[in-house]
Amino acid sequence: MSFMQVVDLKVHYPIRGGFFNSIIDWVYAIDGIDMELEKGKTYGLVGESGCGKSTTGKAIIGLEKITSGKIFFEGEDVTKERKSRTSHFHREVQMIFQDSHSSLNPRKQIRDILAEPIRNFLNLTPHEERKKIDELLEIVGLPSESKEKYPHEFSGGQKQRINIARALATNPKLIIADEPVSALDLSVQAQVLNFMKDVQKKFGLTYLFISHDLGVVKHMCDYIYIMYKGRFVECGTKKDIYENPKHLYTKRLLASIPSLIPVGREKRKQARQEFEKVYEQHIHKAFDENGRVFDLIPISNTHYVSAASAKEVV
Numbered sequence: 001m002s003f004m005q006v007v008d009l010k011v012h013y014p015i016r017g018g019f020f021n022s023i024i025d026w027v028y029a030i031d032g033i034d035m036e037l038e039k040g041k042t043y044g045l046v047g048e049s050g051c052g053k054s055t056t057g058k059a060i061i062g063l064e065k066i067t068s069g070k071i072f073f074e075g076e077d078v079t080k081e082r083k084s085r086t087s088h089f090h091r092e093v094q095m096i097f098q099d100s101h102s103s104l105n106p107r108k109q110i111r112d113i114l115a116e117p118i119r120n121f122l123n124l125t126p127h128e129e130r131k132k133i134d135e136l137l138e139i140v141g142l143p144s145e146s147k148e149k150y151p152h153e154f155s156g157g158q159k160q161r162i163n164i165a166r167a168l169a170t171n172p173k174l175i176i177a178d179e180p181v182s183a184l185d186l187s188v189q190a191q192v193l194n195f196m197k198d199v200q201k202k203f204g205l206t207y208l209f210i211s212h213d214l215g216v217v218k219h220m221c222d223y224i225y226i227m228y229k230g231r232f233v234e235c236g237t238k239k240d241i242y243e244n245p246k247h248l249y250t251k252r253l254l255a256s257i258p259s260l261i262p263v264g265r266e267k268r269k270q271a272r273q274e275f276e277k278v279y280e281q282h283i284h285k286a287f288d289e290n291g292r293v294f295d296l297i298p299i300s301n302t303h304y305v306s307a308a309s310a311k312e313v314v
């Protein structure tokens with residue numbers, strides 16, 4: 001039994017028009033995709049804007065109406081609409097979105113934001129609930145006093161940590177992360193990505209990581225699906241995709257990353273030597289939330305990772 005399986009999934013949106021507002025055409029947002037996710041791994045879903053990535057995430061979690069196909073979670077058929085899915089599914093599968101700000105209710109204190117999923121899914125006493133909220137804040141590296149505050153009192157990176165804390169509140173097994181760092185400043189992106197990796201290790205989470213950025217996906221994912229116009233044109237391990245891309249579209253996407261981390265053993269060796277030489281010039285200093293300095297290195301035009309993990313990859 002696979003952890004999660006998506007079979008021939010289609011989501012088609014009708015386009016209405018004319019005098020009677022009848023259906024005049026269809027958008028084939030997802031047009032027959034198959035996926036198989038294994039527990040504890042990170043899967044990347046990559047492609048350019050409009051190719052159907054977000055629709056895939058939303059269809060899996062039940063926020064989009066499925067035209068046809070099947071979704072199985074731990075052997076259970078969960079293809080039906082979200083409201084008809086079991087509370088087991090709602091508890092075990094969570095989603096975080098790009099816009100960390102608008103996904104937090106500005107009128108609620110952090111304590112109430114985190115209490116909501118706890119009250120919906122876990123049967124805790126008020127004392128246990130308070131303890132759980134403190135634990136969640138500790139996991140995401142925020143001080144306990146944060147629970148008295150409101151979302152506007154936090155930075156973008158801290159807000160995304162609160163979103164992650166909320167997603168973790170129900171002890172999920174799968175987190176679908178839709179562009180979780182693309183709205184954040186570059187130095188904060190690396191912090192949040194590395195933090196997500198730590199949380200994954202700690203709780204054995206599976207991630208479905210949606211991104212248009214192959215640099216970020218390379219840093220995060222074990223297995224990658226390349227999406228183009230509602231279909232997968234290629235899928236494979238990180239090594240398959242980056243070292244031996246088959247489809248022209250994947251090659252084009254890869255070519256668009258001016259990467260410091262090239263493909264192929266020989267080239268990597270050269271790059272390591274080069275890396276050591278130019279390390280000092282490429283390094284960017286950043287500060288974490290506790291004011292500690294750390295080094296960042298660019299992996300694409302728009303994304304940075306910590307220099308320590310870039311060294312590992314090169």
Ligand SMILES: Nc1ncnc2c1ncn2[C@@H]1O[C@H](COP(=O)(O)OP(=O)(O)OP(=O)(O)O)[C@@H](O)[C@H]1O
Nearest residue numbers: 013027029047048049050051052053054055056212
């Ligand atoms: N509710 C809707 N009604 C009609 N068309 C839609 C709807 N939602 C999405 N679409 C269309 O479906 C296609 C896929 O959209 P989707 O948001 O999944 O793409 P994406 O790959 O996530 O893009 P981005 O990276 O820009 O978020 C697009 O052509 C989009 O315009």
